[in-house]
Amino acid sequence: MPRLLLLLLAPISLLVATPSTPGAPSYEVELTGTPDGRTWSGRETISFTNTAAESLPEVYVRLWGNSRGCGSVSVTGGVVERDCTVAKFALKEPLAPGKRTSISFDVKLTAPDREDRFGRSGEFSFFGNALPVLAVRDAAGWHLERDVGIGESFYTVAADFAVRLTHTGNISVPSTGVLADGVMIAKQARDFAWAAGPFRSAESVSPGGVRVRSWVTPTVTAAVADAARADAAASIDEFGRRYGAYPDHEIDLVLNDRWTNFSGMEYPGFVLLISPNSPVVHEVAHQWWYGIVGNNEYADPWLDEAFATYATDVFEGKRRAGCWPGMLPVAITRDMGYWGAHDTSYGTFVYTYGSCMLHELERLIGTPAMERLLASYAKAHWHGVVTPADFKAAAQDASSVDLKAFWRDHGI
Known part of the structure; x- marks a missing residue:
């Protein structure tokens, strides 16, 4: 049709x-x-x-x-x-x-x-x-x-x-x-x-009313598809409460077990996932950190990847105490030109250390302030494009602590 x-x-x-x-x-x-x-x-x-x-x-x-x-x-x-x-x-x-x-x-x-x-x-x-x-x-x-x-x-x-x-x-x-x-x-x-x-499909609806559909290739089991939909439904509602309601009424998950170059990839309302062990929650978090709060992914990849990783940690109850290793030899704010030439360091610095920096910020300003910060930051830049300066300004507005030393110590 x-x-x-x-x-x-x-x-x-x-x-x-x-x-x-x-x-x-x-x-x-x-x-x-x-x-x-x-x-x-x-x-x-x-x-x-x-x-x-x-x-x-x-x-x-x-x-x-x-x-x-x-x-x-x-x-x-x-x-x-x-x-x-x-x-x-x-x-x-x-x-x-x-x-x-x-x-x-x-x-x-x-x-x-x-x-x-x-x-x-x-x-x-x-x-x-x-x-x-x-x-x-x-x-x-x-x-x-x-x-x-x-x-x-x-x-x-x-x-x-x-x-x-x-x-x-x-x-x-x-x-x-x-x-x-x-x-x-x-x-x-x-x-x-x-x-x-010729995908097999199934669907469910999150408690918050978002339609979650899975589309799978023949070798992906029904149990894997069900688990992916359940994770997506739970996280999309949770992120909506934290960062602002998901603006669409559905999200489509496409699962395949043959991809070798990536484990997941986000698009607006549409996610590609490796099966099994799909990073479902991380890709759903990208609906906010990239999809809603946009950024120049070449210049500032940490502005979506670190935030999606941090959001996944919080959803899973992981606070990453003591995760910051100290002064880094390379700033997490380097652009994709640098990471393309140093691809083995990309994930560690942009995802792991980037999200760790956000955990450290939360510990410094307090969880209530961090929650207010991310909600107000998302609202202020809803469907816009942000820079590192935008986030630093929003963080300072949300905290009574002078953050200059924090940014310096974390290379931001």
């Missing part, structure tokens, strides 16, 4: 730390898939507003699906550059400040032969970071940094998508978005991802 996946994007607040332009992007996409769901082709339109003070002569579109080799994602009408991961679109005429326009192009996506978030696994295809999305331009200029091959190097703003996925195969197509009157709706989403194949 044809499926219409419609996602609409709302305006973002224009604070000093947030992207300056393009603003309020929205995506309309119509794709037709091959019967096996491996290749999708069609038309994409991106609308946006020039929220800068000067005219905008061009925009850039990220083709992250080509980061491990050209050919998996192709577009027409733009000049493709930078190892096939960027397409430059010259506007018909410079877009004046405050004005809105759109670009349209043909697009073709083919899941490559690799076990990855954008790849192919047996009869199943996965389209994570595959759909072309607008690049971000802020005070530092256009962000066209490459995907370094580990973690996430992505930088997007909250947007609305309208995506129609049509196919004739005997397959299921779980995706970002919520079904309403035959239409998949995803508002204020930072990306749009989907999978295609």
Whole structure:
């Protein structure tokens, strides 16, 4: 049956730390898939507003699906550059400040032969970071940094998508978005991802009313799928109480046991998970720390990974007393360019020491203050983009303790 996946994007607040332009992007996409769901082709339109003070002569579109080799994602009408991961679109005429326009192009996506978030696994295809999305331009200029091959190097703003996925195969197509009157709706989403194949599915509803669906490949047992849904339901309600209610009505978990390059990957309302031993709670935490409170994942990977790890610890009752090892030889705030060249240190510093720093902060200012801090910080930057300075300012506002020495001692 044809499926219409419609996602609409709302305006973002224009604070000093947030992207300056393009603003309020929205995506309309119509794709037709091959019967096996491996290749999708069609038309994409991106609308946006020039929220800068000067005219905008061009925009850039990220083709992250080509980061491990050209050919998996192709577009027409733009000049493709930078190892096939960027397409430059010259506007018909410079877009004046405050004005809105759109670009349209043909697009073709083919899941490559690799076990990855954008790849192919047996009869199943996965389209994570595959759909072309607008690049971000802020005070530092256009962000066209490459995907370094580990973690996430992505930088997007909250947007609305309208995506129609049509196919004739005997397959299921779980995706970002919520079904309403035959239409998949995803508002204020930072990306749009989907999978295609003969999945088995099941669903449950959390006590807080969030629909949790699991989609599994044949070798994933029903018990594993049930456990994943239970963990997702419990954590999504808990995180909603701590950081602000989950803004969508459902979340889709896609479980496969063949991935070798990652154990889990988060997208808005849509999570890819290795089975068994899936990091379900961590990926659900990313719905807040990345999905709702966004960041430049290339420049500041700790702003989502450390927070998702800390949130998982708190959910599991782990307080990590004495976890900070002292002055670190490398700051946890290094960018993905550094971690790509030092990949064996990435997880230890960004995830482990990053979350440990947050535990140490909690011990310094007290648990009630830490809880107030994270709730107010999330509310203040809901669907926005944060920087380290934003978090430091929020932490200082939440505490009567002068935190200058703390930041210095922890290299923040």
